[in-house]
Amino acid sequence: MDTLTYLIPGAGLAALAYAFWKSSWVSKQDAGSAEMQEIAGRIQEGAMAFLAREYKVLAGFVVVVAVLLGIANLSGDSQSPLIAVSFVVGAIASGLAGYAGMRVATLANVRTTAAARIGLPAALDVAFSGGAVMGMSVVGLALTGLAGLFLIYTGVVFKDNLSLALNVVTGFSMGASSIALFARVGGGIYTKAADVGADLVGKVEAGLPEDDPRNPAVIADNVGDNVGDVAGMGADLFESYVGAIVGAMVLGMGYPAVANEATGMGPIILPLIIAGVGIVASIIGTFFVKTKEGGNPQVALDIGAFGAAFVMAAATFGLAKYFWPASGAITTIGGREVAVMWTHVGIATVVGLITGVFVGMITSYYCSMGKGPVNGIAEQSKTGYATNIIAGLGLGMQSTAVPIILIAVGVMGAAHFAGLYGVAIAALGMLSTTGIQLAVDAYGPIADNAGGIAEMSHQKAEVRERTDMLDAVGNTTAAIGKGFAIGSAAMTALALFAAFTQQAHIDGINISKPEVMAGIFLGGMLPYLFSSLAMNAVGEAAMDMIEEVRRQFREIPGLLEGTAAPDTARCVDISTKAALRRMILPGALGVLSPVIIGFTMGPEALGGLLAGVTVSGVLLALFMSNAGGAWDNAKKSFEGGGYKMKNGDVHPKGSEAHKAAVVGDTVGDPFKDTAGPSLNILVKLMSVVALVIAPLLAHYGALISF
């Protein structure tokens, strides 16, 4: 093996060093007045308390699954109980990434407020540094863990058995995905229960402004931003990133005998190398995110994020040339034997990137203020609540069309050049610069929190204005990042699915078989069931929150007048309890259903299940995310100077049309922040679980035969 490969964990460690350095820098910044620090302290306390309780619950889950994985693998000859170790390491790494990100986010928020008292560039610097710590922690822990395990397994434990080493390393991906699903669902329930409670009672009923300190749910709401948007998103991208790498590595086994003569390595190691170089590109990219007073921070963010992505696309050609066998690798594409050359691998990356950018642009179009779709919803708000809801639902459904066509074309394009391995590489192409993309994403909630702290600590208006500006900037980059996330999730799921087919030793998954048909139906249903559990959890937790906030306004004398403090801890507790209790069932659904179907109905039916859940999950995720995003901005269209209808009438904030738009936004909240993003994880988690149990399935077989 090329000694170069030992540099891969090195790239991971570099990311961690960068994260540590930035984190220390952030914590040394001015944390503002005592009042600001007190508020920030309560947010940090609530967020950390939630994380501690969540991890306690998840620790039990991890131990049980690890024991089961260990026992199940004892008897086989093509498996190893070490898979349990990989699983635990993956779970811990994911947890650590969430912890690190959340810790720095809750330090950075108040320091961003403090910096905003000086100026926009300083505030951007603090907020983006916080996001960068998150981004680099995620990719650093992911790559160090994954590459470290892989090098130990191939170099020490299973020297003669690459296939076994790869199988065992998939456990890392399963650990990461499991934690991600629970974190996303739990965080999503937490944040939306708090948000709905704070909005419907505090803002609508009591007439308080956003983030008013008299609102009992306002701390829970700010905690929710960290718990849902920072920790949840971090775990989400951690698992996407790992899944894309692992899927590509396993598919690389389709070329077991080939390697570049010069390096001795080839298709299997290439994904790790791409990831490593992606980290370097991301780190470099962060240094370009600087702005001057009066400059446009959006340009800085775009240069950082897109620059890194396009550098990576070019770099992939170079990496492929160096690591790919010079005479190409033979594979079967469309029934013909084809030699895949290094150029084809590079083209597959570009196909992935183009697909991601286009999907992102479409997503952004459907959800942007001032564009046709969002204006259509605003227009339909004129005739009331029902027409606003119908318009949003119709729009969400319509918005699935172009992205799905793009994904279908992307899959076929990538596969045309480099087979199923090409699909995996395309997904990895989108995700290789996760480090900087996540930095851009995570800085949003930090800026949002900074605004909340400015409001609660009664800062001057210009401070809030600056944090609002920070929040608005980067939305385009983030919207395109969302498209990347959905596009890459679909492609990663397909890659993992293909990897499963390979590892389960089945020739193909034939839809004309009744058990596969049944599997597809069951798989297609799971995202619906999963979403309904998430939506109901938000609905019921929100009702509890609404009643608690109403109770406090009624029973605490002087609260509305500002002479008494609200019992914010109680609201934090309601969200925490609801999230922890209600994340179990949907999470378990994702982990258990592939196991149950696989062992009762067999590997082909399980393949059907995966196909069903992937298609149905990606569609529902697009539908829910885009409808939610569009409703949100349709509501925002009425704020400021009001919304001007086609016939020229202006409907201001507070008008009937605006009220209808607020209802649409509330419906959209659990769509876009709880159920929608969790579905991306669900589809990949189920594929990873299938991949992990594939050798066991081949060994034990199915209970029922047809």
Added chain:
Amino acid sequence: MDTLTYLIPGAGLAALAYAFWKSSWVSKQDAGSAEMQEIAGRIQEGAMAFLAREYKVLAGFVVVVAVLLGIANLSGDSQSPLIAVSFVVGAIASGLAGYAGMRVATLANVRTTAAARIGLPAALDVAFSGGAVMGMSVVGLALTGLAGLFLIYTGVVFKDNLSLALNVVTGFSMGASSIALFARVGGGIYTKAADVGADLVGKVEAGLPEDDPRNPAVIADNVGDNVGDVAGMGADLFESYVGAIVGAMVLGMGYPAVANEATGMGPIILPLIIAGVGIVASIIGTFFVKTKEGGNPQVALDIGAFGAAFVMAAATFGLAKYFWPASGAITTIGGREVAVMWTHVGIATVVGLITGVFVGMITSYYCSMGKGPVNGIAEQSKTGYATNIIAGLGLGMQSTAVPIILIAVGVMGAAHFAGLYGVAIAALGMLSTTGIQLAVDAYGPIADNAGGIAEMSHQKAEVRERTDMLDAVGNTTAAIGKGFAIGSAAMTALALFAAFTQQAHIDGINISKPEVMAGIFLGGMLPYLFSSLAMNAVGEAAMDMIEEVRRQFREIPGLLEGTAAPDTARCVDISTKAALRRMILPGALGVLSPVIIGFTMGPEALGGLLAGVTVSGVLLALFMSNAGGAWDNAKKSFEGGGYKMKNGDVHPKGSEAHKAAVVGDTVGDPFKDTAGPSLNILVKLMSVVALVIAPLLAHYGALISF
């Protein structure tokens, strides 16, 4: 060929004779006062005018497609241009069934009102007879046309080529399905645009009661009931029925060499025979639908409908014993060669019936007043519009779980006993008594219309009470029938899909191939795009209707005082135009997409498309239909004495909670009456189109190769 088979069109003709006899009987009944006749005349005029205009549009479509089918088939040696003839005959038969049903429905409505002046039994008799004409016209035209063509093709045209005869006869199914899709979508847009307009302005804004003659949209609303619920539903069941028969016949070719020694016929002819005997059972069943004054008409309907179904289940065993080869038919199930015996075929029917009844019961549970799910929505209406909508959406998603599990188990069960042929026979088992089931379904809108006429013609309260009672009765039977429709649609689609695989001469459809993955994604997206087109059409047509009704109240002096008549024709015109213009695109989507994907991406990708559209379509249909039904009844829970919440508070009609429930119902209207039911047709139409073009695909091949 057994001479018995010539009796099959005989059964169809018997159904037509029955329909003719009942139709004459209905038209001879008392049509009531001049005022009643005038109102009924306007409804009939509007409905017939719509049908005439719709058929004119569709005639153009039929001619174009027929010419294309004829030309495309000229060059092949395994096809025949006669497929165009089958297509035209299928389209005409479907159109005639819709015409006959609508004609008698618009005669029966006013005669039901007139009979309700005498008593309940007389009114039930007229209304049910009207429904029975619809039911028998549908099955009579379907079986006469299909069996007639098949006997001509096998007996005269293609004596030596059963495969070709079957291929050509699939054109009949395609004709029926195309018309059905346009009729369902067009009717659905018509009825909901009128309904929303009549309700939101007439009832909510102007405070008029239901069916008040001063409401300008009220005639359009009543026309809509006929256009959407009678003609649309008739075309829908016509295509389901034909699809199930054709799917089973084509799969019967899987046993080309076998036949019962005594009769010379076997698996291919059996579906036609089951359908023929099902007609006889349905006709007999109608004679049991009688009630005495004070008796419970529900019992009568149940005995008629379920009695016929269970008689058919038993009869299928006898038919299978007679027509199935005595020593069984060899097929491959789960990789093993198995001899399918006549008992297995009988069991598959029973599996289908049980699946249908259970799916129906679950559907009914989720949508029934007083049951947990509907109460949950009513409860969540307390905290406002948003929570009502979230609850309904969550519930609709949740309601997909058990039906999908049942369908998956049903598919595997039927296939376990009799292979894919068993799945087709199971679907046919559910649909063989369509004659009487449709009679029960179609009598609902007749009773509904009768109530409207009673209101508009100022009848005594007891007349309206009796028509309301008629309307309420049969809801359970109809709800279970709805479950039958969805369950049978899923199974029929799978059967047609399997038939396509067989006819396209492909070994299987392997999901691990990139083009199949792409096909599944594209197929899964189509129901979303289709639904968004339907929902947007309703939304925009409803806005036009709302503005027209508002205009009339504003500009016609004396309208609200009852001294001036509204311009009802204008409202009828708005609905008609919107329906005709907006049905084209979704309809074309269904017909064209399999052709485009098949000829560009090849038959396996087309198989993926069908799998995707089936799973996604069935799920979305369940979600939308059940959410819509539950919202409807949650709203109704507030009517009468108001709804009693868990905490004991009673929220009456007109309360804030009731208003929230009204919004939910309005959102649910296009879900359950426009998009939802159309999806059932879409999935089957696409499979039928694929089946029709399968030999052409085998001949011409795909444009792009991978």
